[in-house]
Amino acid sequence: MDFELSEDQLLIKEMISEFAQNEIKPRVKELEKKRAFPSELLKKLAELGVLGMSIPPEYQGNKTDSLSLILAIEQLSKVFPSLAVIISVHCSLFCYAILKFGSEAQKKIYLPKAAAGEILGAFALTEPWAGSDVRGIKTRAVKKGDRFILDGTKSWVTTGSDATAYILFATTETDSGNHQLSAFIVEKSFPGFRISKVEEKMGLHASITSEIVLENCQVPAENLLGKEGKGASIALHCLDGSRIGIAAQSVGLSQRALEEATTYAKQREAFDKPIAEFQAIQFMIADMATLTEAAQLLTHRAAILLDKGISVSKEASMAKLFASEAANKIAYMALQIHGGYGYSQEFFIEQLYRDARVLTIYEGTSEIQRLVISRHLIKE
Numbered sequence: 001m002d003f004e005l006s007e008d009q010l011l012i013k014e015m016i017s018e019f020a021q022n023e024i025k026p027r028v029k030e031l032e033k034k035r036a037f038p039s040e041l042l043k044k045l046a047e048l049g050v051l052g053m054s055i056p057p058e059y060q061g062n063k064t065d066s067l068s069l070i071l072a073i074e075q076l077s078k079v080f081p082s083l084a085v086i087i088s089v090h091c092s093l094f095c096y097a098i099l100k101f102g103s104e105a106q107k108k109i110y111l112p113k114a115a116a117g118e119i120l121g122a123f124a125l126t127e128p129w130a131g132s133d134v135r136g137i138k139t140r141a142v143k144k145g146d147r148f149i150l151d152g153t154k155s156w157v158t159t160g161s162d163a164t165a166y167i168l169f170a171t172t173e174t175d176s177g178n179h180q181l182s183a184f185i186v187e188k189s190f191p192g193f194r195i196s197k198v199e200e201k202m203g204l205h206a207s208i209t210s211e212i213v214l215e216n217c218q219v220p221a222e223n224l225l226g227k228e229g230k231g232a233s234i235a236l237h238c239l240d241g242s243r244i245g246i247a248a249q250s251v252g253l254s255q256r257a258l259e260e261a262t263t264y265a266k267q268r269e270a271f272d273k274p275i276a277e278f279q280a281i282q283f284m285i286a287d288m289a290t291l292t293e294a295a296q297l298l299t300h301r302a303a304i305l306l307d308k309g310i311s312v313s314k315e316a317s318m319a320k321l322f323a324s325e326a327a328n329k330i331a332y333m334a335l336q337i338h339g340g341y342g343y344s345q346e347f348f349i350e351q352l353y354r355d356a357r358v359l360t361i362y363e364g365t366s367e368i369q370r371l372v373i374s375r376h377l378i379k380e
């Protein structure tokens with residue numbers, strides 16, 4: 001497998017890196033502190049074409065290969081992990097789901113606006129009683145005439161309050177009386193839709209995570225995404241790709257933690273020399289760098305395979321499992337190298353340490369990734 005970046009990929013990486021350093025970095029502290037959604041930055045990212053990176057030109061996007069999107073997420077996460085997850089959900093879950101499973105009419109309605117940033121997308125699968133086990137989903141969709149009536153609660157929705165449209169999962173009843181998962185495109189403006197709670201989280205403060213209540217929510221029948229009853233396979237298929245995005249978020253965060261720790265170790269002195277001269281510190285730096293590069297290789301491999309059109313379920317889970325666990329180890333070591341200062345909000349590593357924690361939880365916990373990987377291996 002060729003891990004050399006093409007000229008186009010290098011160009012995208014450099015463009016996002018420059019934008020992140022110049023336009024995003026100066027705003028991060030304030031936005032995180034105020035727990036403010038980065039709307040202005042998203043507008044600028046839409047102008048740069050980032051929101052349309054998974055949308056083909058016929059729907060006014062500027063579709064790139066998967067590795068380019070992954071490189072963009074890495075660069076964003078290096079500077080602002082909250083923004084990286086917003087982009088990852090919009091591109092790899094919302095836009096991808098419509099592109100892959102949507103009707104021509106749905107693509108024409110939603111994708112051009114999503115590329116322009118006029119629509120920000122979210123993905124609402126989880127419920128208070130159903131996370132890893134989606135069989136516990138209780139939201140019901142009942143067909144009445146030309147619409148579905150949805151009732152239920154969706155929880156932990158990234159961009160929940162600030163999105164305009166959602167890929168939302170509810171159960172529909174089959175002729176034999178069984179309930180099967182179906183996917184819908186639900187707009188925030190539909191009657192019966194409301195945001196019921198904003199989560200107060202440990203980290204990723206500028207990525208607003210919300211609970212949604214659907215009470216007699218009226219969804220036009222043409223907003224069913226894919227076939228009725230096929231929601232579970234739609235969700236799993238979309239998550240395969242987007243888990244690579246979370247792996248990329250982990251890689252970017254790890255790269256930044258390594259940079260912060262190395263810079264600090266060269267400046268901070270103890271026992272008459274920079275702490276970088278102590279072998280204990282050097283070994284942590286070596287371990288952080290090795291973990292980061294291994295995580296990046298798994299992540300890039302999964303992205304390259306995704307573009308070959310083969311199933312990447314196992315490879316995406318491996319990348320997400322390794323990169324997210326590595327990011328937590330790296331954030332721990334990087335904070336340790338900072339000593340007491342690492343525990344202060346003055347240093348960026350304090351935020352990275354908190355932001356890293358969720359990486360092993362959302363879009364499938366590490367335990368669920370291990371189940372996916374082992375099931376593939378046993379089947380093979």
Ligand SMILES: Cc1cc2nc3c(=O)[nH]c(=O)nc-3n(C[C@H](O)[C@H](O)[C@H](O)COP(=O)(O)OP(=O)(O)OC[C@H]3O[C@@H](n4cnc5c(N)ncnc54)[C@H](O)[C@@H]3O)c2cc1C
Binds near residue numbers: 124132155156361365
């Ligand atoms: C900040 C944040 C953002 C999120 N964004 C979204 C979003 O945009 N959209 C969305 O739909 N969801 C979102 N989620 C939800 C997230 O995907 C779930 O939290 C996650 O899937 C785990 O589900 P749970 O929290 O219900 O944990 P549970 O499923 O209750 O799991 C609890 C523990 O049991 C373990 N466990 C469960 N089943 C097994 C098993 N079979 N074998 C071994 N261990 C098991 C888990 O690994 C975990 O350690 C978000 C969550 C957070 C925290």
